[in-house]
Amino acid sequence: MRITYREIIQGIVTLIGVTMLFSCEGNLNEVRALQNPADAPRGIAKGIMLKYTDSGKVVATLKSKKMLDYQNKNFPYREFPDGLDIEFYDEDDKKSTVTADYGIIYDKTGLIDLRGNVVIFTADSTILEGNQLYWDQNQSWVFTDRANQIKFPDGSFNEGMGFDSNQKFDKFNFRTNNGIQNIDESEK
CATH class of the missing domain: 1.20.5 (Single alpha-helices involved in coiled-coils or other helix-helix interfaces)
Known part of the structure; x- marks a missing residue:
């Protein structure tokens, strides 16, 4: 052949x-x-700065290197994989700040989950540090079940596992704690 x-x-x-x-x-x-549209975010934003206003007045700013928008999911959320910085302004324009290595905002529930080196510095100089913190925007309540440390402007401090508080940090419930409390006896 x-x-x-x-x-x-x-x-x-x-x-x-x-x-x-x-x-x-x-x-x-x-x-x-x-x-695959089921797994992909609806949008990706880099180098963002969002300003939240109420009646023309800035009440909060959010800065992040990256935001993934999953509004296309059944349970929509926005994810901040590279961390975020938030500044809040009260009625007197006093600023409080929140920083975290990671954050996720669940739109349906109003719950914000902050993780990794979470630090809150309030306008009255109260400092809260922890590994994870939840903020319920609808209830104006902050809570965690993880280790945390809170330092108050008068020198008082608490360390423990878990707490919950209103977002003004003037009412606390600690689950376990160890610390020093300064009490002004002249207010009796």
Whole structure:
């Protein structure tokens, strides 16, 4: 049996075509996986600064290197994988700050989950530090079940596992704590 030059060329072309077909199928599956709208965020923002206003007055600013917007999910949320910095202004324009390495805001419940080196510095110089902190915007309540430390302007401090408080930090409930409380006896 004699194979002609033409048959060799046809065999090579067929082999190349089949190889390309299978390699394209592999790449096509990878592209489809990247474009899966069920897993992808609706939007990605980098270097953001959001200002929240009430009646034309700035009440809060949020800064973050990156925000992933998952409003396309059944339980919508916004994620801040590279951390966030928030500044709050009260009625007298006094500023309180919140920083964390990671944050996620759940829109339906109004719950904010802050994680990693969470630090809150209030306008009256109260400092709260912890690894995780939840803030319920609807109830104006802050809480955690993790280790935390709170330093008050008068020198008092508490360290413990878990607490909850109103967002003004003037009413606290500690689960376990160890610390020093200064009591002014002249107020009796």
